[in-house]
Amino acid sequence: MEIPDKLTASLEDYLKTIARITADKQAARAKDIAGRLNVNMSSVTGALRALADRGLVNYAPYEYVTLTEQGTEVAREVVRRHEGVRDFLVGVLALNEDVADKAACDMEHSISPDVLERIIRLADYIEICPRTGASWIKEFKEYCDNPAREDDCEQCLTVCLQDYRQRKVHSDEDDATLDRLSPGAKAKVVLVSGDRATRRRMTEMGLTPGTLIEVERVAPLGDPMAVKVKGYHLSLRKSEARTVTVEHLK
Amino acid sequence: MLAFLKSDSPPGARRPGKQLRIAIAGNPNSGKTTVFNAITGSRQHVGNYPGVTVEKKTGFCRWGDHELEVVDLPGIYSLTPHSDEEVVARNVLFDEKPDAVIAVIDACSVERNLYLAIQLKELGVPLVLCFNMIDVARSRGYQFELDKLSRRLDAPVVATVGHKEFGISELLDATVNLATASDGRRSLQVNYGHEVEAAIGEVSATLQARDGQLTDVQRRWLSLKLVERDEEIRRRIEDSQVLEVADRNAHRLARLYGEAPEIIIAEGRYNLISALYREAVRGPALERRTKTDRIDAVVTHRYLGIPLFLGLMYLIFQFTFTLGEPVMGWIEAGFGRLGLAVGSFWGPLAPVANSALKSLLVDGVIGGVGGVLVFLPNIALLFLAISLLESSGYMARAAFIMDRLMNKVGLHGKSFIPMLIGFGCSVPAIMATRTLDNRGDRLTTMFVIPLISCSARLPIYLLIIPAFFPQRWQAPMLWLVYLIGILLALVSAKLLRKAVFKGETSAFLMELPPYKVPTIKAAVLQMWERARLFLKKAGTMILGMSILMWALSSFPRVQPDARSQQRDPSLSAAQQIEHSIAGRAGRLMGPVLAPMGFDWRIGTALIGAFAAKEVFVAQMGIVYSLGEADENSDTLRDKLRRDYTPLVAFCIMLFTLISSPCMATVAIMRRESNSWRWAMAQFWGLTGLAFVLTVLVYQVGSRLGLG
Numbered sequence: 001m002e003i004p005d006k007l008t009a010s011l012e013d014y015l016k017t018i019a020r021i022t023a024d025k026q027a028a029r030a031k032d033i034a035g036r037l038n039v040n041m042s043s044v045t046g047a048l049r050a051l052a053d054r055g056l057v058n059y060a061p062y063e064y065v066t067l068t069e070q071g072t073e074v075a076r077e078v079v080r081r082h083e084g085v086r087d088f089l090v091g092v093l094a095l096n097e098d099v100a101d102k103a104a105c106d107m108e109h110s111i112s113p114d115v116l117e118r119i120i121r122l123a124d125y126i127e128i129c130p131r132t133g134a135s136w137i138k139e140f141k142e143y144c145d146n147p148a149r150e151d152d153c154e155q156c157l158t159v160c161l162q163d164y165r166q167r168k169v170h171s172d173e174d175d176a177t178l179d180r181l182s183p184g185a186k187a188k189v190v191l192v193s194g195d196r197a198t199r200r201r202m203t204e205m206g207l208t209p210g211t212l213i214e215v216e217r218v219a220p221l222g223d224p225m226a227v228k229v230k231g232y233h234l235s236l237r238k239s240e241a242r243t244v245t246v247e248h249l250k
Numbered sequence: 251m252l253a254f255l256k257s258d259s260p261p262g263a264r265r266p267g268k269q270l271r272i273a274i275a276g277n278p279n280s281g282k283t284t285v286f287n288a289i290t291g292s293r294q295h296v297g298n299y300p301g302v303t304v305e306k307k308t309g310f311c312r313w314g315d316h317e318l319e320v321v322d323l324p325g326i327y328s329l330t331p332h333s334d335e336e337v338v339a340r341n342v343l344f345d346e347k348p349d350a351v352i353a354v355i356d357a358c359s360v361e362r363n364l365y366l367a368i369q370l371k372e373l374g375v376p377l378v379l380c381f382n383m384i385d386v387a388r389s390r391g392y393q394f395e396l397d398k399l400s401r402r403l404d405a406p407v408v409a410t411v412g413h414k415e416f417g418i419s420e421l422l423d424a425t426v427n428l429a430t431a432s433d434g435r436r437s438l439q440v441n442y443g444h445e446v447e448a449a450i451g452e453v454s455a456t457l458q459a460r461d462g463q464l465t466d467v468q469r470r471w472l473s474l475k476l477v478e479r480d481e482e483i484r485r486r487i488e489d490s491q492v493l494e495v496a497d498r499n500a501h502r503l504a505r506l507y508g509e510a511p512e513i514i515i516a517e518g519r520y521n522l523i524s525a526l527y528r529e530a531v532r533g534p535a536l537e538r539r540t541k542t543d544r545i546d547a548v549v550t551h552r553y554l555g556i557p558l559f560l561g562l563m564y565l566i567f568q569f570t571f572t573l574g575e576p577v578m579g580w581i582e583a584g585f586g587r588l589g590l591a592v593g594s595f596w597g598p599l600a601p602v603a604n605s606a607l608k609s610l611l612v613d614g615v616i617g618g619v620g621g622v623l624v625f626l627p628n629i630a631l632l633f634l635a636i637s638l639l640e641s642s643g644y645m646a647r648a649a650f651i652m653d654r655l656m657n658k659v660g661l662h663g664k665s666f667i668p669m670l671i672g673f674g675c676s677v678p679a680i681m682a683t684r685t686l687d688n689r690g691d692r693l694t695t696m697f698v699i700p701l702i703s704c705s706a707r708l709p710i711y712l713l714i715i716p717a718f719f720p721q722r723w724q725a726p727m728l729w730l731v732y733l734i735g736i737l738l739a740l741v742s743a744k745l746l747r748k749a750v751f752k753g754e755t756s757a758f759l760m761e762l763p764p765y766k767v768p769t770i771k772a773a774v775l776q777m778w779e780r781a782r783l784f785l786k787k788a789g790t791m792i793l794g795m796s797i798l799m800w801a802l803s804s805f806p807r808v809q810p811d812a813r814s815q816q817r818d819p820s821l822s823a824a825q826q827i828e829h830s831i832a833g834r835a836g837r838l839m840g841p842v843l844a845p846m847g848f849d850w851r852i853g854t855a856l857i858g859a860f861a862a863k864e865v866f867v868a869q870m871g872i873v874y875s876l877g878e879a880d881e882n883s884d885t886l887r888d889k890l891r892r893d894y895t896p897l898v899a900f901c902i903m904l905f906t907l908i909s910s911p912c913m914a915t916v917a918i919m920r921r922e923s924n925s926w927r928w929a930m931a932q933f934w935g936l937t938g939l940a941f942v943l944t945v946l947v948y949q950v951g952s953r954l955g956l957g
Binding site: 058066067068069070072073076077113117121124192196197198199200201202203204205206208209216217218219220221222223224226230231232233234235236237240 | 327328330332358359360361362365402441443444445448505506508510512513516517520521522525526528529533542543546547550551552553555556646650651652653654655657663757758759760761762763764
């Protein structure tokens with residue numbers, strides 16, 4: 001398995017679309033793809049052949065289309081690029097979603113990895129840096145709409161500092177963590193934090209982001225707990241479960 | 251550099267004749283051992299890997315024209331060198347370069363089991379996948395397209411049911427074929443995505459420039475490990491330029507993803523696995539409640555769980571001691587008769603009746619070894635119980651239930667059962683710590699087990715308590731002694747964990763395996779293995795120590811004094827022991843013993859107690875010229891009462907509870923920890939602790955007028 005030769009922009013779009021459809025419904029039909037991309041069936045068939053030749057999709061006429069592992073890999077990369085660019089356009093440049101999505105579709109095929117990396121990191125940085133953040137973007141948008149404004153910079157910075165202090169207090173109260181779920185609860189792993197060695201062990205035992213888990217029981221003395229993950233039963237201490245951020249599925 | 255990867259001559263051609271070396275790898279509880287047993291039958295050998303506390307199992311099997319040497323690698327979840335087991339498994343793969351590796355996969359838990367198999371495949375070992383327990387998986391509604399999986403992974407896949415020996419011959423065929431094929435060493439490349447691949451590529455190019463002899467597979471694997479920041483590989487590489495490039499790339503990835511590269515890579519493997527899984531495995535539409543779920547609902551129940559656990563433990567002890575007792579009687583009688591028989595050789599030769607050789611054989615060898623072997627039935631039955639607990643899957647539940655308590659002293663839930671077994675005998679208890687994966691947990695547990703009062707110490711308490719304490723205080727006193735032992739064990743564990751093994755904490759993360767009906771064959775086989783190990787390794791040491799102990803109490807000899815000997819043989823025995831090294835040592839130790847309130851008699855008896863704790867009673871009988879004495883001897887109690895105060899009596903119990911474990915324990919500690927250092931640290935550590943505490947109790951007690 002080697003990384004395939006460069007895909008054309010349109011093939012990348014097909015791959016991206018198949019990935020999105022399969023995320024919703026397990027497998028995609030040529031019709032769905034045509035519908036989403038707004039093209040006719042014959043171009044879909046041609047594109048699917050081309051992708052199948054490169055070993056990226058499993059395709060035979062009149063059957064469901066699924067991505068191969070390699071296809072999944074490439075699609076993930078394409079989606080990552082697309083989302084990175086789009087998030088930047090929406091989140092930092094304050095463009096509206098439709099405009100951003102279209103522009104991202106054009107830009108994603110040609111952008112080089114280094115540039116993309118910087119763009120993603122800038123977006124992250126703006127989000128976490130207390131001097132910028134969401135309100136800063138909002139002001140930027142206002143500035144775009146109405147460039148002639150007067151600012152009280154000193155007051156603005158004071159507000160920043162207050163916000164920052166408040167955020168620090170509340171930051172660890174929001175997320176649901178595995179230790180708070182009760183037996184019978186189902187959840188999806190979002191993130192595993194904690195120290196590196198434990199994090200690695202947990203990942204190796206199958207607690208990867210996106211994995212579905214079910215809390216089965218808590219030991220008679222209240223700790224540890226047992227969860228079902230990837231078809232087996234794993235027990236972990238509550239202190240370890242606390243490092244697993246989850247999305248509670250109701 | 252990298253000598254460990256080289257010498258890659260064509261496989262199969264390296265060993266003389268048609269010998270093939272096969273390794274079996276797999277997750278714990280994947281049924282690896284049943285596959286190993288099915289392949290090798292009883293042609294097995296159990297030993298230890300050098301320098302670590304991991305068990306090494308090797309077996310042999312003839313298949314067609316080939317003689318297979320099969321190594322059962324320790325059960326591991328991953329090839330990252332975090333635990334001793336993982337390091338050992340990896341070293342076997344590197345250093346012994348097996349001709350083929352069988353990856354045993356629990357067909358009910360394919361995704362997690364494939365994680366190890368993928369890593370093996372990445373390493374480029376000739377790999378056969380063995381989907382074990384396929385019957386259970388199919389009955390649960392799983393459907394497998396093994397051909398597809400085989401193509402995707404580029405490795406033969408065989409379905410087996412280990413304990414029914416189903417599929418084993420196909421497995422062996424596939425393994426031998428692969429091992430003798432010229433193109434068996436094909437690796438699998440996982441695609442980790444653009445950024446990670448770029449990093450691997452750069453490290454790989456640097457490696458290429460520094461050492462052109464590496465193959466593509468080796469280069470890619472090493473680069474991957476370097477990007478993962480694998481400490482072991484970093485140590486082996488020793489090339490600062492390569493390390494520098496690797497670190498730069500690892501750092502870049504960490505910044506880019508906001509996550510450690512080894513975790514990105516682990517996720518990448520799982521991504522591949524879930525794609526493979528979707529392609530080749532169809533799970534049941536609705537997951538039914540399995541038998542395991544139903545049993546767990548009761549066994550780990552909020553209110554029932556603990557009573558059930560304690561009840562089960564009670565049954566095990568009952569079973570061990572009721573079944574063991576008659577056998578112990580036979581062994582004791584057998585050794586007694588053997589002693590008489592050997593002694594009778596000297597019968598007709600009256601003048602040399604007291605010959606040193608006779609005494610050596612009868613008292614030293616037969617008496618000493620017999621005194622330890624008497625415990626063998628109990629030890630073997632406890633081994634059997636442990637093996638049943640392990641193979642049924644209950645051991646993990648016991649750890650699950652008790653972890654909260656053990657965690658408080660810094661130990662793992664799995665430490666509980668070994669400590670409990672310690673009430674029976676320290677020897678099987680120390681061997682039972684093998685279920686602990688973490689070295690710190692294991693050594694700490696082994697270290698404190700002798701503080702749990704074993705059954706051999708009971709005769710001492712039963713002799714002393716009725717002699718010194720009024721009826722109504724007797725039961726609480728016995729209870730107090732046991733309680734002191736338990737508390738000391740817990741406190742020492744906590745201290746050891748804090749001071750000595752502080753860096754070695756690990757995640758609790760433990761699989762609760764599905765329950766299985768244990769096979770009698772496997773349980774008996776394991777009991778036999780462990781009992782044999784005890785007899786063989788510990789036995790030789792115990793023989794040596796028995797002779798030493800005998801010499802200590804027999805030399806230098808008292809000049810034969812015909813008159814006194816005729817009049818009272820027990821008096822001459824008392825003279826002999828007083829005259830011996832042990833007796834003299836007892837006297838010499840006077841200054842050390844005095845602060846504890848002990849005299850030379852107690853000192854001499856304590857030396858004897860090293861052979862086996864209950865020998866203390868017999869030794870006291872000898873020094874008081876009473877001949878044979880046991881824990882029911884009222885005359886001995888009278889003598890004791892005359893010479894000692896209740897405070898001293900309590901101090902004797904305290905000291906024998908804590909101080910030096912018996913020689914069988916020292917021997918097994920040496921074996922299990924694989925070093926004399928730990929055995930000696932335990933011996934002197936516990937003896938020192940006993941001394942300090944006993945002095946404290948005696949001094950404070952006598953100041954308070956309790957003496």
